[in-house]
Amino acid sequence: MDFTEIDREDFRRLLGDIGAMYMPFGKFGPKDYPPNGVPIMDLPPEYLSWFKERGYPKGQLGELMQMVCEIKEVGMDSLFDPLRVANGGRFSTRKRKPKSDF
Numbered sequence: 001m002d003f004t005e006i007d008r009e010d011f012r013r014l015l016g017d018i019g020a021m022y023m024p025f026g027k028f029g030p031k032d033y034p035p036n037g038v039p040i041m042d043l044p045p046e047y048l049s050w051f052k053e054r055g056y057p058k059g060q061l062g063e064l065m066q067m068v069c070e071i072k073e074v075g076m077d078s079l080f081d082p083l084r085v086a087n088g089g090r091f092s093t094r095k096r097k098p099k100s101d102f
Contacts, residue, residue, distance in 0.1 A: 014067060019083035021064050028093060040065055041080040042091040045072050 006014070021040045023029050028038040028047065040061075048069035056062030071079055084090050 014064075015079070015083065017060070018064050018068060018080070019087065021061065024061065033091075033093075038093055039087065039091050040068050041083060042093065043068065044093060045069070048072065 018041050019039070023033075023037040023040055023043060025037075028043055030037045043065070048065060051057075051062075051065060052069055056065050071077065
């Protein structure tokens with residue numbers, strides 16, 4: 001889908017789908033980021049670029065990941081800010097160090 005050919009209602013629906021989709025597998029999946037994985041809108045650009053080079057997953061997940069990648073590539077990541085606010089903020093993909101007793 002080309003962004004120049006998308007109408008407002010379709011774009012709202014697309015953003016809603018993106019806001020509801022979590023990474024179901026891999027290093028940003030539920031195994032490492034329970035319970036659902038990382039929201040695809042908060043996946044690092046490098047991770048999305050890796051899929052761009054090697055191929056996105058099949059189906060809706062791949063289509064939405066491709067859209068997120070395109071939006072981030074043109075510098076419009078702030079487009080997801082209202083979705084992040086509704087979900088409680090940006091999801092951190094930074095691994096936390098375990099607390100030491102010292």
